[in-house]
Amino acid sequence: xxxxxxxxxxxxxxxxxxxxxxxxxxxxxxxxxxxxxxxxxxxxxxxxxxxxxxxxxxxxxxxxxxxxxxxxxxxxxxxxxxxxxxxxxxxxxxxxxxxxxxxxxxxxxxxxxxxxxxxxxxxxxxxxxxxxxxxxxxxxxxxxxxxxxxxxxxxxxxxxxxxxxxxxxxxxxxxxxxxxxxxxxxxxxxxxxxxxxxxxxxxxxxxxxxxxx
Amino acid sequence: xxxxxxxxxxxxxxxxxxxxxxxxxxxxxxxxxxxxxxxxxxxxxxxxxxxxxxxxxxxxxxxxxxxxxxxxxxxxxxxxxxxxxxxxxxxxxxxxxxxxxxxxxxxxxxxxxxxxxxxxxxxxxxxxxxxxxxxxxxxxxxxxxxxxxxxxxxxxxxxxxxxxxxxxxxxxxxxxxxxxxxxxxxxxxxxxxxxxxxxxxxxxxxxxxxxxx
DNA sequence: CCCTTGCTAGTCAAACTTGACTACTGCGCC
DNA sequence: GGCGCAGTAGTCAAGTTTGACTAGCAAGGG
Numbered sequence: 001x002x003x004x005x006x007x008x009x010x011x012x013x014x015x016x017x018x019x020x021x022x023x024x025x026x027x028x029x030x031x032x033x034x035x036x037x038x039x040x041x042x043x044x045x046x047x048x049x050x051x052x053x054x055x056x057x058x059x060x061x062x063x064x065x066x067x068x069x070x071x072x073x074x075x076x077x078x079x080x081x082x083x084x085x086x087x088x089x090x091x092x093x094x095x096x097x098x099x100x101x102x103x104x105x106x107x108x109x110x111x112x113x114x115x116x117x118x119x120x121x122x123x124x125x126x127x128x129x130x131x132x133x134x135x136x137x138x139x140x141x142x143x144x145x146x147x148x149x150x151x152x153x154x155x156x157x158x159x160x161x162x163x164x165x166x167x168x169x170x171x172x173x174x175x176x177x178x179x180x181x182x183x184x185x186x187x188x189x190x191x192x193x194x195x196x197x198x199x200x201x202x203x204x205x206x207x208x209x210x211x212x213x
Numbered sequence: 214x215x216x217x218x219x220x221x222x223x224x225x226x227x228x229x230x231x232x233x234x235x236x237x238x239x240x241x242x243x244x245x246x247x248x249x250x251x252x253x254x255x256x257x258x259x260x261x262x263x264x265x266x267x268x269x270x271x272x273x274x275x276x277x278x279x280x281x282x283x284x285x286x287x288x289x290x291x292x293x294x295x296x297x298x299x300x301x302x303x304x305x306x307x308x309x310x311x312x313x314x315x316x317x318x319x320x321x322x323x324x325x326x327x328x329x330x331x332x333x334x335x336x337x338x339x340x341x342x343x344x345x346x347x348x349x350x351x352x353x354x355x356x357x358x359x360x361x362x363x364x365x366x367x368x369x370x371x372x373x374x375x376x377x378x379x380x381x382x383x384x385x386x387x388x389x390x391x392x393x394x395x396x397x398x399x400x401x402x403x404x405x406x407x408x409x410x411x412x413x414x415x416x417x418x419x420x421x422x423x424x425x426x
Numbered sequence: 427c428c429c430t431t432g433c434t435a436g437t438c439a440a441a442c443t444t445g446a447c448t449a450c451t452g453c454g455c456c
Numbered sequence: 457g458g459c460g461c462a463g464t465a466g467t468c469a470a471g472t473t474t475g476a477c478t479a480g481c482a483a484g485g486g
Contacts, residue, residue: 002442021465030364031352035310035371042443044466049441069449069465097248097312099374106366139244149403150394151243153319153385158248161312164377172366181363190362215472234435255473257436262471284435 003036003100005055006091008046009084010108012056012074019061019071020044030107036100047074055080088112092120095127097161110190114176114183121173128166132159216249216313218268219304221259222297223321225269225287232274232284233257243320249313260287268293301325305333308340310374323403327389327396334386341379345372 011026012018018026024043032038051058056074076084089112091105109117139148139155148155175181182190224239225231231239237256245251264271269287289297302325304318322330352361352368361368388394395403 004442019465024465031367035367037443039444040466041445041468045442069467071465099310099312099370103367103370106370107364110363150323151320151403153388154244154248154316157312157316157319157381160377160381161374164373168370168373175366190364217472232435237435250473252474253436254438254475258472 001087001090001101003091003098003104004038004042004046005050006084006087006101006104006108007032007036007038008043008050009055009076009080009087010104010111012047013076013081013084013111017059017073017075019073020047021071023047032104032107035103047072050080055083085111089116089120092117093123093127095124095131095162095165097158110181110183112184114186117183118173118176121169121176125166125169128162128169132162135159135162214300214303214314216304216311216317217251217255217259218263219297219300219314219317219321220245220249220251221256221263222268222289222293222300223317223324225260226289226294226297226324230272230286230288232286233260234284236260245317245320248316260285263293268296298324302329302333305330306336306340308337308344308375308378310371323394323396325397327399330396331386331389334382334389338379338382341375341382345375348372348375 007027007030008023011023014026015022020043024040027033027038027043047056047058050056051074054077057077059073059075061071061073088105088108091101092109094101112120135155136159139152182188220240220243221236224236227239228235233256237253240246240251240256260269260271263269264287267290270290272286272288274284274286301318301321304314305322307314325333348368349372352365395401
């Protein structure tokens with residue numbers, strides 16, 4: 001899975017209705033441009049593509065209120081909501097060594113109930129365990145370890161990442177069990193997006209390509 | 214950086230002269246199809262693109278000796294060797310949260326001298342340290358932590374990954390200092406590619422898309 | 427003998443990503 | 457009073473990745 005669709009759907013959903021630039025700002029607010037490939041081009045492409053596929057509904061909108069070209073606003077359709085939750089559940093459950101996918105899942109997990117989040121993370125732990133034993137059995141040569149030479153370091157690195165990842169997941173589950181955060185159906189949700197016109201307190205000031213000079 | 218170029222250059226270089234299918238098999242031997250995007254299409258594309266850019270020299274070759282369409286053999290040019298070492302050094306030095314890049318670097322680090330590998334890993338540790346303090350200072354709100362809500366879990370996950378990654382790097386450095394593995398200029402190198410016709414002892418038997426049914 | 431299966435070796439279109447570029451508005455300021 | 461700068465909102469071509477598809481040869485079975 002590509003993480004960009006999950007992020008974009010999550011952002012649009014939290015706004016109800018959003019245009020591309022708003023989504024772009026939210027993702028920057030989440031730091032997604034640092035830990036994923038969420039760049040302007042990818043975001044606009046994902047919006048258009050998902051609109052074409054019926055996951056988003058595009059409203060053609062009059063020229064912007066704040067300067068700049070006319071903008072298109074998007075809303076998540078029923079199909080899009082389905083796709084969103086499928087991607088979100090997958091991001092928390094599957095172990096595929098891609099940290100960006102988990103990061104996105106963490107940022108959006110509160111759209112699920114607390115119980116479901118815990119259940120998915122439990123499944124994640126099991127997936128890590130299965131992956132680990134498959135890899136260690138498979139890549140341990142019959143003539144004993146060490147036959148792999150330095151190539152074995154690659155495997156050791158994966159296994160180490162899996163182990164520390166599992167440990168971290170367990171700690172997260174404890175925090176969630178301990179009542180941390182506000183999940184779906186638990187009252188006023190944490191506001192994870194920027195209101196129109198609100199400035200990003202974590203703005204880097206960095207200019208990314210895509211900004212005019 | 215994309216990891217595919219590094220892997221392909223490394224594989225071709227170890228053969229001296231190789232065709233696409235051979236590279237594809239080597240990368241499978243290294244397990245690269247599991248921890249990176251090394252799929253047939255990407256490999257052939259990288260070969261062609263790098264040939265166009267002068268990093269590889271393409272020999273048009275007569276029909277295959279073992280069935281199948283005619284094949285093209287490639288050799289790394291001087292420019293390609295330069296690019297290879299640049300990518301290799303970067304893969305070991307830079308910390309960018311992409312585990313596939315480091316994995317490739319580990320598999321190819323023995324093309325460097327032992328001292329240089331250690332020096333690059335030392336630089337890596339420093340890079341992780343700098344990254345860590347930049348992130349923690351930046352994303353710790355003035356009103357104390359906790360203001361970020363569950364979004365803070367993303368940051369915690371990155372920082373945890375950085376810390377365990379640094380710890381693992383230190384352990385690797387100890388192994389290298391302790392004399393593990395055979396680096397450049399230390400005699401008979403470890404054979405990391407498959408000879409023509411040799412079968413992959415770690416073949417998964419899995420079929421990847423790109424294989425005929 | 428011919429037909430399927432399997433291996434060798436690749437091509438190709440569609441989707442995605444990247445980074446550069448465009449275009450419009452308002453504001454300050456010289 | 458017009459010039460440039462900063463911010464808004466996006467487009468676009470070039471490059472990359474993906475997964476499906478093609479095609480040749482060999483071995484074995486009925």
